[in-house]
Amino acid sequence: MLIVNQYFKILRNISKPHWFDILELIKCSQGMSVGELSEHLGMSYMGVKKHCLAMQKLGYLDTWRKPKEVGRPEKLYRITEKLALLFPSIGDEVSLSILEAASQLEPNAAEKLLLHFFRAETDKLAVLLEGATVKERAIALASERAKRGYFSRVIEEEDGMLRIDEFHNPLQALFDKYPTLERMEVQMFERLLGAGVGRKVTKVSGLSRYRFDLFPR
Template identity: 40%
Template sequence: MNQRLLAEIGRTQRLEILNSLKRSKGMSVNELVAKMGMSYMGIKQHCLTLQRDGYLDTWRRPQKMGRPEMVYRLTRRTHDLFAADSNKLTLELLKSVQEVYGANAPEKLLYNVFAKKTAALKAKAKGETVADRAKWLAKVRDAEGYMAQFTTDPKQGGPQIFECHSPILNLLDQYPIVGRLEQDMFEAVLALRVRVLFRSLNRSSAAAARFLLSQPINFD
């Protein structure tokens, strides 16, 4: 975790706001008030400060009636506040592998790493149904720092594993094949096709991925 960013953000309430927003697709001030039990003006002031400092931006969420609602969401700048499994050394090692063994060497190495990780997950996977295995995989990914959750809301696309963070974001930036390897891993562990609805990796927004399960799930 980036200590400089922590010192800059300061107050515990601001960190609570960032943590709440991290596990969501964006929240209004009223939603943050209900979740945190603080005053409207207190939350609003913290959000304005975080927005001024580049940690939040806003968008207008459509409503069924009336004007769109202003919602706060995290920017890419907050990424270093959360867990990371890859770092500059990882990228330097892969670059050295490319220089020594050729242009395709890093991808071959990554493929091998994910093949082993996939085999290990398949051996440990728990659950008789796809839903049970998806819940188990989401729990494993959450423990690994992906802030994952299994949801079934039809309005959000149906059964899916929603990940609010990527500890290997810098690896994904440099080697996009990692996204495909993660998708292949999900499909192997769950034994069904998985569609990636979106993977937010642009410079202005926080990292997130949504893995949609492509067949009906029996919840009996």
């Protein structure tokens, strides 16, 4: 009951005008400055700063300083662990315990179960994805992944190259325990998109970005 009450308390607080928009932008990044938030939201600098300071006071945001080649470090806002309830994880202790128990019965049982999961997930997503081009399928995939809590975005570079950026992995606990999941995830992307995929994870000041570069075949 304590977790549920805390969850609704957070929802009540962030339901204030502009707060959710600010949190969503920050979540889909590795930290953002007040100036960047102001530009994205079309709001005044001081208006955004006021909201950020209020959320920082509640413990929902804190700041870190990103070094710059020239000048003073840039002050960026990031989401704190206090908002973890809003970003669910399904790779919890129960899932890990079940996989560990399966491994005791058969050495490769956990990997086989996880492979089955990714194949089933691929089949489900394949039905939902429409598009004749890699870009169209990438947009559809990012949309479906966003619904599943991955905070996915499609980025098109100036040279026309595409990538999918994600800022949350609900299965991270499983990925930490079973590194072969990275290969399974890449294979799923490749099958769904009909393109080569390169996966790269970057971590900055505790903030993770999962980058999937797409290479049309």
